[in-house]
Amino acid sequence: MNPAQQGLLSALRATGAVIPVTARSTEAFSRVHLDFGTRRAILANGAVILNGEGVAEPDWLAHTAHIGRSAEALLLDMSALIDAEFGTAARSWIVEEYGAPVYFCVKMNASAAEDVRTGISAAAELLASRFNLSGLQQHANGNNLSFTPTGISKRDACRHLIDSIRDGSGAPLIGIGDSLTDLPFMGLCDFIMTPSGSQIAGLMARTSDKDLTP
Template sequence: MTPTDASPPGLPESAQRPVLFTDLDDTLFQTARKMTEPVCASRLAAEATNGHHSYMTVSQAAMTAWLLKATCLVPVTARSTEALSRCRIPFDSWKIASNGAVILSPDGKIERDWSHHISRLSGEAEAGLEALNAETAKHNAVERFRHWIVREEGRPIYFCVKSNGEEAWLDDLEGFLRTLAGEQFVYHRNGNNLSFTPQGISKRAAVAHLIDIRSEIRHGIILAMGDSLTDLPFMQLANMMMIPPASQVASAIGKE
């Protein structure tokens, strides 16, 4: 079946481009300290409120420019909608933020059916998220960590922790936080990120919902790209998956 045959009749040519669901951080760009080449202001990818901005390499910038033309590029990110708004890449289609808690339409509106669904899950997880945050605070007397609950529309979505020094400091928190989180939360650890997301809120669930409600996506070619093990579930909804060569997924494969 050719791409044209796979697309419903009557759609504009742009709708027939493959849809590429892509993670952002450590896939399309990374913070300056992870750059393998000098940072360049013209390749600024995302501004950070703490000044630790993210940049693209020369090859990432070239690839992103090509992807913006060749595909319908849909970010699928743990970034909140606020943090996503600080990204400089001109995404002009759907967007998925906050680990799948928010789906934004091409004109920037929140997808309401999904928002109502997430609202219920958020309510069920609120006490657990507050407990994770409070316990971390008890172990942070000398501020080795920064930690917070990511919120959307005033609702708690997921809990995350970052080290203010060595990434390995997160080892001191991981064990008891995982015990406290139990089965109610999905654990994620990659680099300086440790997070706990309520079961049911996920990048995969959001991508699946978007595919379900948009026939032009469902009937077309779907590609996916990401660096983390926790990206794999949403990537497996695609016809083809892509991973950065230096990534958590690539390292895991290399261990086999």
């Protein structure tokens, strides 16, 4: 974390709890050692909701596991195609939670930014040309291309969590994110915040430039 990020986390922690909402799996999140002021979290693009004790909510887990297993054959075929067509130029895997597949991810092994952009675009086009992806939500940001079954989302998980914990006290709920796919869950909050240089900020800048063009 840079000093600005550290300062923001400290300021937020001073006024309330910070609930992480992330694509990170349960295993990856277990390696994050930050004090958020709560053990609650939304993980794996919304597939897992950790409660106040840091334990996955079983009913939500069963709900998303059913959705993920319904898409498992398609995700396996997508992964096999990427391996066959890209070889060592890319890596792909299916993220699993408690034995159930929840989303599919592709990354390029190139180091140059232009090569990464070209590779991610090619992978997205290849998958779209071979499969019916209407039942998946596609997300691309930097060296990350992911496909999540419809019904598993950060927004759905956040709505469930907000409904269960909001107490009517009037405490403001602030949604913070950097990716376009964060906007749906951020829209559930009273205020939204995004870092400069983020995918969201870039879109806002491009939109603003167009609006100001005579």
